[in-house]
């Protein structure tokens with residue numbers, strides 16, 4: 314059993330700040346799904362989603378500097394310290410005992426050591442029949458922010474001063490699960506859960 318994770322505004326309506334972060338994560342979700350097809354590595358899809366989140370956070374003034382350099386440095390892992398997704402099916406979700414690397418990696422693509430990217434469980438080139446989760450997120454983790462600030466980690470890409478306002482924000486994750494087809498992918502489930510700000514607010518009324 315795998316739960317599809319979605320974040321909703323518990324009052325039924327997003328605040329401006331919630332809506333801004335939610336929109337970035339939903340765009341990352343949509344972009345990732347549009348990129349899933351045979352022949353593309355899931356690591357590439359992960360990095361494209363990370364790049365979009367980096368751009369979005371830069372637009373809000375929370376990140377700064379060159380987008381590609383920030384992605385290469387792994388600076389966005391402050392906000393999304395996990396992987397974009399993993400495979401689904403029998404015995405693929407929690408393979409720590411056997412070794413996730415047997416499932417999500419191969420001789421062609423091996424697991425990165427960098428914080429954030431190292432948590433990506435599925436890096437391999439996609440093939441028809443792969444079933445994977447697409448679950449980008451953006452979180453404001455006070456302990457991690459304080460740690461990076463103290464250590465001076467990625468200070469050229471993070472606006473630590475502006476992050477003070479987000480210490481009580483929490484985080485947002487938006488997941489869909491997809492099956493890779495011959496030409497792209499299709500969503501699992503009969504109907505996609507509402508994902509735009511407008512549709513979520515309408516449903517919650």
Ligand SMILES: [Mn+2]
Pocket residue numbers: 399446448
């Ligand atoms: Mn998952």
